[in-house]
Amino acid sequence: MKDHQWTPKEARTKAEKLLASVKTTFMATNGSYGHPNVRAMRPIRIEGCERVWFTATLESSKIIELIKDSRATLYGSAANRSEFRLWGNVSVLDDPESRAFVWNDELKKFFEGGPEDPLLRVLRFDVVSGMYRGKEGKKGNFKI
Amino acid sequence: MKDHQWTPKEARTKAEKLLASVKTTFMATNGSYGHPNVRAMRPIRIEGCERVWFTATLESSKIIELIKDSRATLYGSAANRSEFRLWGNVSVLDDPESRAFVWNDELKKFFEGGPEDPLLRVLRFDVVSGMYRGKEGKKGNFKI
Numbered sequence: 001m002k003d004h005q006w007t008p009k010e011a012r013t014k015a016e017k018l019l020a021s022v023k024t025t026f027m028a029t030n031g032s033y034g035h036p037n038v039r040a041m042r043p044i045r046i047e048g049c050e051r052v053w054f055t056a057t058l059e060s061s062k063i064i065e066l067i068k069d070s071r072a073t074l075y076g077s078a079a080n081r082s083e084f085r086l087w088g089n090v091s092v093l094d095d096p097e098s099r100a101f102v103w104n105d106e107l108k109k110f111f112e113g114g115p116e117d118p119l120l121r122v123l124r125f126d127v128v129s130g131m132y133r134g135k136e137g138k139k140g141n142f143k144i
Numbered sequence: 145m146k147d148h149q150w151t152p153k154e155a156r157t158k159a160e161k162l163l164a165s166v167k168t169t170f171m172a173t174n175g176s177y178g179h180p181n182v183r184a185m186r187p188i189r190i191e192g193c194e195r196v197w198f199t200a201t202l203e204s205s206k207i208i209e210l211i212k213d214s215r216a217t218l219y220g221s222a223a224n225r226s227e228f229r230l231w232g233n234v235s236v237l238d239d240p241e242s243r244a245f246v247w248n249d250e251l252k253k254f255f256e257g258g259p260e261d262p263l264l265r266v267l268r269f270d271v272v273s274g275m276y277r278g279k280e281g282k283k284g285n286f287k288i
Contacts, residue, residue, distance in 0.1 A: 024221075028172045028180035031217065035231055036172035036180040040221045073175065077168075077184045087179055 006132060006140025015084035015132040015142070016049045022076040025052070027125075029062055029090075030069040037065060044102045049086060049130055050144055053102050054123040056092075057110065063121055066090045074125060080135040086127045088144075093122040150276060150284025159228035159276040159286070160193045166220040169196070171269075173206055173234075174213040181209060185218075188246045193230060193274055194288055197246050198267040200236075201254065207265060210234045218269060224279040230271045232288075237266040 006014065019025070024040050031037030039062065045053040052074060056063055066072065070089040077083040093099075096115075102122050103115040111117035133139040150158065163169070168184050175181030183206065189197040196218060200207055210216065214233040221227040237243075240259075246266050247259040255261035277283040 026170045026182055026219070028182035030174075030178070030180050034174070035215050036174050036182070036217050037229075038170055038172035038180070038182045038217055038219045039229075040219070040227065071179050073180050073182055075170070075182045075184070083184065085181075085183075 004138060006134070006138060008140060008142035011132040011140025012049055012130065012142040014082075014134065014140075015086070015130050018078060018082060018084050018132070019043070019049065019052070019076060019086075020046060022078065025074050025076045027054075027062070027090075028073040028075065029065045030071060031065055032061075037062070044104070044107075049142075050127055052086070052125040052127070054125065055102055055107060055110070056121050056123050058119045058121055063092055066092055066123065072125060074127075078135075082135045083133050085131045086125070087129050088125055088127040091124045091126070093124055098122040098124065148282060150278070150282060152284060152286035155276040155284030156193055156274065156286040158226075158278065158284075159230070159274050162222060162226060162228050162276070163187070163193065163196070163220060163230075164190060166222065169218050169220045171198075171206070171234075172217040172219065173209045174215060175209055176205075181206070188248070188251075193286075194271055196230070196269040196271070198269065199246055199251060199254070200265050200267050202263045202265055206267075207236055210236055210267065216269060218271075222279075226277060226279045228274060228276045230269070230274045232269055232271040232273075235268045235270070237268055242266040242268065 028038045074086040099115040111120045172182045216234045218230040243259040255264045
């Protein structure tokens, strides 16, 4: 039976690799009227499986959702059907240090005002636990 | 201002096209412990933007989530950043008609027993409303 599961350490290492290799992740939030919500989001900075940083515009509905309820799930999958899921909480940040930490010049097309753009918000996703499933279906869970 | 929004009819038509063209959609559900959940899912049959059919194995955790709370959101996006979102409810079905309706021989690798496989469940996603956003950011909502 044990061979059918990754150890927590294996699962975490594999989830980290997959997270680092996918361009797009999908963040689920508790949306309005009790409905779940989800959208594609591109990580800006990744700290292993512990923290993932994103940017969002203040006008985005996910800001309101995350301020109301910080619980979120980050999902990613590869063409070969391997997948990871990270459960955690998202903080919506507005301080100069966080803005500087995530800033890169590619963001200029979305935030013309640079790191001080009044519409820029930083989303810091702090992971609590995670799951990895390989293409063969072998699965493992881990805690951070 | 009106030029910045698709009409409901335009938004629905464009969402239908995008839904038909993406291979993978992402379904968000209300998961355990108040956390949202999300996973990649490949539509098996699509009826415009009104109904989308999937299969799932009885052992999947999403079956439990959907029986507890049928509210779900289906999301898809293209490489050019256009995206759709459909809000609705999922029924978990087990009757012979639904099984026959979704069955195709590609499913054999997941359900060896064919359409009568005891682990096969049919998920029927009935759409209530939707959103489409084009690559240029122009957005529109519609009701079914």
